[in-house]
Amino acid sequence: MQPSDSSEPARVTSADVARLAGVSRATVSFVLNDTAAGRVSEATCAKVRAAAAELGYIGHAPARSLRAGRSNLVVIPTFDAAIGGLMSAWLDGFQTALSGHGYTVVVHASRADDPVAAARSWAELRPAAVFVVQGERLTQAAVDLLRRAGTGPLFALSSTPVPGAHTVILDSTLPGALAVGHLADRGRRRIAVVMPTEPGLDDLAGSRLAGARRAAATHGVEVTPVPMSYRIDDAEKVAARLRADGHDAVYGYNDDYAALLLRALLDQGSAVPDEVAVVGTDDVLIAELLRPRLTSVHFDQVPADQLAGLIHQQILEPETTLEAPSVATMRLVVRDSS
Amino acid sequence: MQPSDSSEPARVTSADVARLAGVSRATVSFVLNDTAAGRVSEATCAKVRAAAAELGYIGHAPARSLRAGRSNLVVIPTFDAAIGGLMSAWLDGFQTALSGHGYTVVVHASRADDPVAAARSWAELRPAAVFVVQGERLTQAAVDLLRRAGTGPLFALSSTPVPGAHTVILDSTLPGALAVGHLADRGRRRIAVVMPTEPGLDDLAGSRLAGARRAAATHGVEVTPVPMSYRIDDAEKVAARLRADGHDAVYGYNDDYAALLLRALLDQGSAVPDEVAVVGTDDVLIAELLRPRLTSVHFDQVPADQLAGLIHQQILEPETTLEAPSVATMRLVVRDSS
DNA sequence: TTGAAAGCGCTAACAA
DNA sequence: TTGTTAGCGCTTTCAA
Numbered sequence: 001m002q003p004s005d006s007s008e009p010a011r012v013t014s015a016d017v018a019r020l021a022g023v024s025r026a027t028v029s030f031v032l033n034d035t036a037a038g039r040v041s042e043a044t045c046a047k048v049r050a051a052a053a054e055l056g057y058i059g060h061a062p063a064r065s066l067r068a069g070r071s072n073l074v075v076i077p078t079f080d081a082a083i084g085g086l087m088s089a090w091l092d093g094f095q096t097a098l099s100g101h102g103y104t105v106v107v108h109a110s111r112a113d114d115p116v117a118a119a120r121s122w123a124e125l126r127p128a129a130v131f132v133v134q135g136e137r138l139t140q141a142a143v144d145l146l147r148r149a150g151t152g153p154l155f156a157l158s159s160t161p162v163p164g165a166h167t168v169i170l171d172s173t174l175p176g177a178l179a180v181g182h183l184a185d186r187g188r189r190r191i192a193v194v195m196p197t198e199p200g201l202d203d204l205a206g207s208r209l210a211g212a213r214r215a216a217a218t219h220g221v222e223v224t225p226v227p228m229s230y231r232i233d234d235a236e237k238v239a240a241r242l243r244a245d246g247h248d249a250v251y252g253y254n255d256d257y258a259a260l261l262l263r264a265l266l267d268q269g270s271a272v273p274d275e276v277a278v279v280g281t282d283d284v285l286i287a288e289l290l291r292p293r294l295t296s297v298h299f300d301q302v303p304a305d306q307l308a309g310l311i312h313q314q315i316l317e318p319e320t321t322l323e324a325p326s327v328a329t330m331r332l333v334v335r336d337s338s
Numbered sequence: 339m340q341p342s343d344s345s346e347p348a349r350v351t352s353a354d355v356a357r358l359a360g361v362s363r364a365t366v367s368f369v370l371n372d373t374a375a376g377r378v379s380e381a382t383c384a385k386v387r388a389a390a391a392e393l394g395y396i397g398h399a400p401a402r403s404l405r406a407g408r409s410n411l412v413v414i415p416t417f418d419a420a421i422g423g424l425m426s427a428w429l430d431g432f433q434t435a436l437s438g439h440g441y442t443v444v445v446h447a448s449r450a451d452d453p454v455a456a457a458r459s460w461a462e463l464r465p466a467a468v469f470v471v472q473g474e475r476l477t478q479a480a481v482d483l484l485r486r487a488g489t490g491p492l493f494a495l496s497s498t499p500v501p502g503a504h505t506v507i508l509d510s511t512l513p514g515a516l517a518v519g520h521l522a523d524r525g526r527r528r529i530a531v532v533m534p535t536e537p538g539l540d541d542l543a544g545s546r547l548a549g550a551r552r553a554a555a556t557h558g559v560e561v562t563p564v565p566m567s568y569r570i571d572d573a574e575k576v577a578a579r580l581r582a583d584g585h586d587a588v589y590g591y592n593d594d595y596a597a598l599l600l601r602a603l604l605d606q607g608s609a610v611p612d613e614v615a616v617v618g619t620d621d622v623l624i625a626e627l628l629r630p631r632l633t634s635v636h637f638d639q640v641p642a643d644q645l646a647g648l649i650h651q652q653i654l655e656p657e658t659t660l661e662a663p664s665v666a667t668m669r670l671v672v673r674d675s676s
Numbered sequence: 677t678t679g680a681a682a683g684c685g686c687t688a689a690c691a692a
Numbered sequence: 693t694t695g696t697t698a699g700c701g702c703t704t705t706c707a708a
Contacts, residue, residue, distance in 0.1 A: 011701095026678075026703075029703055039678080041678090060404070060462065061464065062702095063400075063702045063703090065684095066685065068702090083426065092416075092447075095416075104463070109430075109437040125399045259627055285569075351684095352687095361695085364695065365695075373688095382694080397685095398685050401687090403686095404686075405700055
């Protein structure tokens with residue numbers, strides 16, 4: 001590693017620019033924020049810009065935020081969940097869309113155990129908006145705290161509407177329900193549900209299991225949760241257990257876990273789908289590559305730029321009432337493994 | 339979506355807390371920042387805390403940052419690169435480690451085409467530190483700008499040391515070189531190198547190709563770049579072309595692309611590795627699941643919390659000279675596909 | 677068309 | 693042990 005130079009060059013402020021340009025700080029502000037419409041002459045504008053360029057002037061976001069009473073940060077808390085590949089790709093686009101509107105995305109690693117403490121640390125940033133991907137984690141107290149702090153609009157992705165937040169409904173129990181419903185339709189009776197032991201996945205796994213149980217009750221089939229970590233040896237143990245227990249199907253939490261288990265089952269000589277059916281979730285390209293091809297639940301993702309636009313609009317006009325909750329939909333993609 | 343209430347509750351500032359507690363704002367500041375050591379009596383502390391709790395006081399990060407001349411944000415620019423699953427998992431841990439030190443991670447979607455403009459927008463945040471994952475993108479001008487703005491320590495992940503930044507060396511050409519070297523050792527002579535057409539991957543793909551070419555020159559074998567998108571139909575076309583052109587090996591950019599291509603080759607009746615060898619990169623678990631198992635390049639990741647600690651230390655004592663550049667290493671994991 | 681000045685909320689040097 | 697006070701850099705109203 002290389003040491004950084006310790007010399008502290010004098011910081012350039014808008015006052016310096018004003019001095020060099022021979023105008024007031026107000027004028028500088030107008031010019032550099034393009035608020036100069038009709039107020040400042042072309043010549044003055046040019047002078048100011050030249051001065052700013054010459055001095056290498058760089059705006060000061062904290063000062064602006066202090067003045068404005070609000071930052072241009074959009075906070076996305078993660079609640080120490082393992083953000084999967086699918087979500088990560090989505091976030092990527094979302095972030096790009098938001099920065100197109102002039103916002104900066106803050107991915108906030110919040111501790112899941114205390115939603116209020118988490119909300120407090122978001123609120124301290126005085127964010128332009130907060131988008132909680134795991135809306136279920138949002139308590140009423142946390143929502144109130146954000147409101148009180150004057151935080152910008154609150155958005156959430158959640159199974160059920162979050163009071164005080166603009167909720168995009170995404171029913172996390174549905175993948176489990178779809179998978180088990182499908183398996184039951186195909187005559188499967190003893191269905192295992194993989195429960196990842198990796199930290200940060202419990203929430204989602206729990207929801208999917210709940211959906212699986214609901215569907216199982218409806219169809220009169222049996223569902224057994226099976227803990228499994230994302231490792232080959234563990235998958236092998238689980239596969240052996242499934243065979244021993246006479247399960248005729250398994251819902252693999254997502255495509256990654258399903259692929260792992262599928263491999264283990266095949267290696268142990270199980271016929272898939274004849275003896276055991278396997279269903280994943282996420283509909284990643286892998287599902288299509290495996291043999292047998294993996295049945296999976298496909299998410300119709302909410303367009304990232306559309307949501308970004310909505311957030312932007314809501315920041316500008318908080319009074320606007322939005323339409324009924326958006327709903328993220330999903331569907332089963334049946335392939336050869338079930 | 340649900341409308342948000344438009345009532346604007348009066349914001350609680352430290353002055354309000356001071357008033358309620360019957361002390362000065364300075365005292366409040368000392369108490370709430372735990373800077374009260376020996377300066378404020380226990381009783382006063384308690385009074386202040388009680389008042390803060392009663393009013394639901396929430397600190398104001400922008401004001402603090404303005405005062406301090408620096409925010410507690412650590413900026414991680416992405417330069418619109420598609421952050422892969424591996425990197426995303428690493429970032430997760432990194433972020434958690436940093437927030438343990440009291441920092442907030444800002445994932446900044448910077449446009450890749452103008453490094454200086456990007457640097458300017460990071461600098462406006464007056465971040466505590468900047469960590470550039472694609473250090474190659476960092477120009478001298480950008481580094482200078484950050485320095486001038488008084489940005490905190492600059493860290494980079496890069497193939498070569500970045501002047502003015504603490505660089506963790508990660509030779510992006512190495513995977514290509516390792517793969518091609520290995521293939522050449524196994525007697526392969528006509529090696530295709532997959533060049534993903536997805537946006538944001540060009541950099542990395544270019545580096546890996548460069549490494550491949552270097553190794554090819556050394557070993558006297560032939561390397562051909564082959565554009566391919568992450569889609570089955572495209573993989574099929576590429577596979578057909580490889581067969582037609584008589585290639586006896588392919589370096590698949592990463593495990594995902596390699597898996598895709600492997601599938602296409604097998605489907606078209608190519609014997610892998612007998613006719614065509616396949617090598618990926620990242621050593622994701624998938625590599626182990628495929629049949630034949632996929633040879634891959636494994637990265638020994640820099641421990642996220644270690645780097646976070648280093649950054650924290652450098653923020654506290656910018657004068658400290660760090661050790662020689664850390665080097666992220668990697669190695670080939672040979673499996674059945676080559 | 678431009679300038680003067682107030683103040684956003686906080687911290688820390690200095691006084692008491 | 694606590695209070696007073698001066699800014700940090702910026703925007704925006706009001707006056708010129």
